[in-house]
Amino acid sequence: MNILENITDSYKILARSKARSFLTMLGIIIGIMAVIIVMSVGAGAQSLILNQVKSMGSNLVGVLPGASEEDGPPASAMGIVVTTLTSDDGDAILQDACPCIEAVSMYVSGNDTLSAEDASVNTTFTGVSATYTDVEDAVVEEGRFFSLDEERSSARLVVLGSEVKDKLFGDQHALGKRVKIKKSNFTVIGVMEQRGVSGFQNQDDQVFVPLRTAQKILLGINHVSFMRVKVDSADNIERAKESIVEVLRDRHDIGVGDTEDFSVRSMAQGLDALTSITNALKFFLIAVSSIALVVGGFGIMNIMLATVQERTREIGLRKAVGARARDIIFQFLTEASLITFLGGVIGIILGTFISLAVAQVAQAMGYDWDLVVTPFSIILGSVVSIGVGLVFGILPAKRASGLDPIEALRYE
Amino acid sequence: MEHPLIKTQNLKKQFETGQVLTEILHGVDLEIKKGEFVSIMGPSGSGKSTLMHILGFLDKLTTGTYFFEGEDVSELNDDELAVMRSKKIGFVFQAFNLLNRASALENVMLPLLYTKMSKKERIERATDLLTQVGLAHRLENSPSKLSGGEKQRVAIARALVNNPEVIFADEPTGNLDSKSGLQVMKILQDLNELGNTIILVTHEKYTAEHAKRIIKIKDGLITDDYAVKDRQFADSNGELTK
Structure with a gap:
């Protein structure tokens, strides 16, 4: 049959x-x-x-607080707060590490309800370095981003994401207006170009304030959540990573053979980690x-x-x-x-x-x-x-x- | 000298039910030649069905020997028994055992599924046989649309389809009215005239007398074995003619 x-x-x-x-x-x-x-x-x-993640650039190196396995997710990605990384570390990297490093941007963030004259919106405020636009290839559509001096002097300035601008001011001009974040008044100096959704985060639904302002006035902390380091070319990534590790080990007094309290990863490593998670x-x-x-x-x-x-x-x-x-x-x-x-x-x-x-x-x-x-x-x-x-x-x-x-x- | 088709020597069959060993056949010796028409007759519980099952390769004997076409087939395994049934045996059952979901033609073709014949040949062969039993107009009918007599004729065509050496008919008229029963007996008699060996199992003397020879069995032993002198003949209309 x-x-x-x-x-x-x-x-x-x-x-x-x-x-x-x-x-x-x-x-x-x-x-x-x-x-x-x-x-x-x-x-x-x-x-x-x-x-x-790839589109964010292959010439970036991330520095995260806390040790981690080579390819696994870093501790900070699991929601654990580690406070070992400070803005002085970032400055030291720019000064003392490999000259191939062009810029360092540091990040902290929090949530609050922002209010303007007629409207309010619950959003994320991100404290970043003045180098943010350079490191992330972000474009300011209207007005300007804050300068290094303004960042250092804890100026109360804010740059709005495009969506936040729409919600708070609609079609009206936003530049020069006042916005309240955590009961402090901030002056709007710029509006970012629309960037769309990246990863799990809507890039347009946030506002940017100077790093130090966010640390001292809004959050009351000294550490930074992470750093992104821009290297002059993708070929120098390994050199940059090695020099960053050297500088930070020295600054953090980590002896030979001891575990580092920070992690330095290139985007390729980040991709590997992300791939293994997904x-x-x-x-x-x-x-x-x-x-x-x-x-x-x-x-x-x-x-x-x-x-x-x-x-x-x-x-x-x-x-x-x-x-x-x-x-x-x-x-x-x-x-x-x-x-x-x-x-x-x-x-x-x-x-x-x-x-x-x-x-x-x-x-x-x-x-x-x-x-x-x-x-x-x-x-x-x-x-x-x-x-x-x-x-x-x-x-x-x-x-x-x-x-x-x-x-x-x-x-x- | 040519071998008899079927020959048994001291054939015994025991069943184990629980702890009890029951002997159904106590040592049967018989010989059936090619072309014979034999009735195995006996009351229920006599062992006639068990004997038929063993002779028809549906069951295994316990002791003794069974020669089929001169070959010792006493110790065949399950697959070898299946092959013997496929090549040498045709069965006609009291309850017809037709598949209701299949047409008459498909029912007749069923045994050929387990041979190497092509589908075209199978259809031709089955159509021929249904024509022979007078059902050429019923090829595509489901058995549920057929009368009892027609069902049994389909079953006979199915028994013939693999060109068997011997046809076993187990109470073939048991579920039929007398007229249909006689038509079935007529077909069996005609088949025998054409040279087919037929073994009929029945408890009725009258039905048994359509055969040429009667083997009487009682309590697992052959009690009588004789040629029928006054044989019954049926015609194709189901009338009895002597």
């Missing part, structure tokens, strides 16, 4: 009770659908994040959605066992007219894997549609989101669904093949 005929026969049997076949497939449909969505949306989100997340989600497949598999097994019982006489007859045990096993395995394969195909189609919808929504929200349904995930979905049928069909098929033909023919 050839495979093709076996498949058409099995298909006829499944087509006879469509509702039952569909319900049997449901677990597999949901499982495969979930896996396809997770793979596609996961890959879409991953490529989005990585592209944005990969771990993706695999975790795939594992979770695979549970649906296992549950679906047991559903198939259950129905197949019922089918074998129902068709006991048929099995007896087939054996009586010459079917060997392996012919019966083959027949029921074909039937089980045809159910799961059809379920898989439906799951792949539904999963692709939902991934498409997610991509559309993300694009409509302004994210640069690619739809990624790879041939690999389609092939994987098909193979896995057939595999589920084979694995969970084997017990019912074995039971069918083991029936005694005489007993089976007498079965009522």
Whole structure:
């Protein structure tokens, strides 16, 4: 008996009770659908994040407080506050480290409700160095950014993100107006150009104040959250990193062989860390959605066992007219894997549609989101669904093949 | 000298139910030649069905020997038994055992699924046989649309489809009215005239007498074995003619 005929026969049997076949497939449909969505949306989100991080520039080196594993996430990324990095460290890097370092920008941030004359808005205020626009390639659309002197003198000046400007002042001029942050008055000196969403942060929904102003007046702290160091060319990244480590070890009195209390990473390392985090997340989600497949598999097994019982006489007859045990096993395995394969195909189609919808929504929200349904995930979905049928069909098929033909023919 | 088709020596069959060992057949010796029409007759519980199952390779004997076409087939394994059923045996059952979801034609083709015949040949062969049993107009009908007599004729066509050496008919008229029963017996008699070996299992003397020879079995032993002198003949209309 050839495979093709076996498949058409099995298909006829499944087509006879469509509702039952569909319900049997449901677990597999949901499982495969979930896996396809997770793979596609996961890959879409991953490529989005990585592209944005890449676009920030390959000639940047980040300095973070706290030690960390070489490629793992730094402690500060886990929400732990470490206060070992100060603005003096940043100044020392610019002065004493490799001359290839062009600029250092330092960051602190907090949240508050900002109020202007007619409106108020809850947003993030970021304290940055005067070099921010240089390091980040940010453009001031209106007015200007604060100068080094203004930063050093804790001037109460603020540069608005484009979205904050719209919310506080609408179409009106913002330059020269007063804005209240944490009960202090700030003068608006500039408005940033619209930058869009980067990573998980909306770049336009924040305001920039001088670093020292943010540290002393708004937050009451001495440390900085992190630094970005601009190097003259990507080729000098390693040299820059080594010299930064040297300067900071010296400043922090870290002896030979002791663990550093800071981490210096290039963007490439950051990308690796980010990739490992997003990969771990993706695999975790795939594992979770695979549970649906296992549950679906047991559903198939259950129905197949019922089918074998129902068709006991048929099995007896087939054996009586010459079917060997392996012919019966083959027949029921074909039937089980045809159910799961059809379920898989439906799951792949539904999963692709939902991934498409997610991509559309993300694009409509302004994210640069690619739809990624790879041939690999389609092939994987098909193979896995057939595999589920084979694995969970084997017990019912074995039971069918083991029936005694005489007993089976007498079965009522 | 040509071998008899079927020969058994001291054939015994025991069943174990729980702790109790029950012997169904106590040592059966018989010989059936090619082309014979034999009735195995006995009351229920006599062991006639068990004997048929063993002769038809559906069951294994416990002790003794069974020669089929001169070869010792006493110790075949499950797969070898299946191959013997596929190549040498045709069965007709009391309850027809047709698949309701399949057409008459597909039912007849079923045994050929387990042979190497091409689909085209299988359809031709099954169509021929259904024509032979007078059901050429019923090829695409589901068994649920057929009368009892028609069902049994489909079952006979199915038994013949693999060109078997012997056809076993287990109470083939048991679920039929007398007219349909006689039509079925007529077909079996015609098949025998064409050279087919037929072994009929029945508890009715009247049905048994359609055969040429009767083997009586009681309590697991052959009690009588004789040629039928006053044989019953059925015609194709289901009338009895002597």
